[in-house]
Amino acid sequence: MVHDRMTECVYARKLTSFETSVVLEEVRFMPVLERGCAALEEINAEMGLAFDEQDSQYYARLFMDDIKRNPSTVELFDIAQSNSSTCQLETSARDLDILFTAETLNFPCAVAPYPGAETGAGGRIRDTHATGRGSFVVAATAGYCVGNLNIEGSYAPWDDPSFVYPTNLASPLQILIDASNGASDYGNKFGEPLIQGYTRTFGMRLPSGERR
Known part of the structure; x- marks a missing residue:
């Protein structure tokens, strides 16, 4: 059977219980x-x-x-x-400058959110690596600003269901899901965790009928 041996296993028989024989190690307090x-x-x-x-x-x-x-x-x-030295640079004689850089990939994320967000993360890592003497990646943040989500089967009073978005672009909901996955995935490949971010959804119609 085709499966990922690192993350999946084959059950020879149908599961009848989720009980296991694993005994949790006792938590001790050291004096x-x-x-x-x-x-x-x-x-x-x-x-x-x-x-x-x-x-x-x-x-x-x-x-x-x-x-x-x-x-x-x-x-x-x-x-x-x-x-562990894997998690921190404990001893170093070098002077390091802390750098915060941003990359906006609005259109790519609208067309193809997953690879678009990956390109944004990769471009940001590339820019710092290619400058001066190079760099160490530490952690990432990501921000998403989209329109009305209009999640099927869910009601949010601030969503306006009359809003129609271009069919040649991803929906706001798809952008949030796929772009988030893409940004996290690309950083993971370089050992860079995505540790914080923000999300904003907004869509309103002015009294004049203009959409914002």
Whole structure:
């Protein structure tokens, strides 16, 4: 059977229950308040958190002096991921300038929202990479401004169903769905998460009959 072995599996028999035999690992609280760094060093060795001595001392002080409670194993595992060099540039002798750049792809997104938004994300990444000595991508934001959604089977008092949009362009609803997917997908291929954004839908008719 054709399937994606990374994300899908074949069920040889029809499912009769969603129960599993998986036993959740117990959440424990490490006695940092009582034992300080020693408690972190033990759980570090047990869970492979990759804390060095400086990390252990820092997080021990954080929980002992500031937070004033013992950390859970879940929190420590989460901290280990955030502390990883994969997630942050911890040590560097270079001076980096923070850059925020914008790319507008209005017409491409109206014609073909998914690839249009991908082109916008790719152009923005390309522009910073091709300038000066290059760049590191960090995170992305995206904004969508469209007309009345008129979602089938849904009522929104601000939507005007009399609005007709060009048939050679994507509908506002299709733009929101496909462009959002395209912008996220392209950034994901470069390890750039899309972390924030905004959406606005607007369509009104003035007393004169003019559409806005």
